[in-house]
Amino acid sequence: MKTSTDELLAFVTVIDSGSITAAAEKLQQTVSGVSRALTRLEKKLDTALVRRTTRRLHLTEEGELFLGRARAILAAMEEAEESVARRRERPSGRLRVDAATPFMLHCIAPQMKAFSALFPEIRLELTSNERIVDLLEQKVDIAIRIGALQDSTLHARALGSSKLRVLASPAYLAEYGEPRSVDALRGHRLIGFTAPDLLNRWPLRDGADLLKIEPAMAASSGETIRQLVLSHWGIACLSDFMTSADVRDGRLITILDSLLVDVRQPVSAVYYQSATLAGRVQCFLDFIATRLRF
Structure with a gap:
């Protein structure tokens, strides 16, 4: 890359400050140093970026185009430096x-x-x-x-994302039998949510829609529902993030897996x-x- 970051910074600061003198003060450099950086940049690009008059500076068409790119480059460099600095620091x-x-x-x-x-x-x-x-x-x-x-x-x-599954405890299924269809499921004790009602639509097809259950018992917390299922009260639909260990260890069993629609939270x-x-x-x-x- 022909252009240095110092030259880009000088150019952007001159435009933002309105003059080379103001830019030099902001950058804590000499006026001649900032002026030389701007001249070097224009020479490297082989084009005029700024028209200088006695009273003010005017961007050329090429300067307008280059200014946006220069800002983006400087911002990206600042972000990269900050990301490295964050890794060095100890958050507290x-x-x-x-x-x-x-x-x-x-x-x-x-x-x-x-x-x-x-x-x-x-x-x-x-x-x-x-x-x-x-x-x-x-x-x-x-x-x-x-x-x-x-x-x-x-x-x-x-x-x-976490998949929704229909579950029951082995003891519940041993006592009441395992439902093999959506119609059979309706004859069981189903545990649902008090709100929102969307959580009482289970990932099973009921015609063209997902199954809307009528809970025999409802709770506001998924953890309460999990505990009800673990205590063999009934069947529930819960997310993998809270039940995968129960399924792995045999405390809960997934049911109707072949009919399940892949719904993920x-x-x-x-x-x-x-x-x-x-x-x-x-x-x-x-x-x-x-x-x-x-």
């Missing part, structure tokens, strides 16, 4: 993370010993809300949300970006993204 201070109880218990809490070993100066505060929280009102730095995102004002990072981290929180937020997101297994 309070970081409040919010997630629904099941995700907190099954996905976040088991990883926090390893996180604290890597970042001992970050003071974690973990909160659990079953409903969507206002990050500013609750002073939350990162919220983990399950499902489609609604708030476009937040920054978001996709963490993956997206998992996202949402947050407000700010200079003071960027380091803590970034290191937590990078860490948890590598640890999640759905």
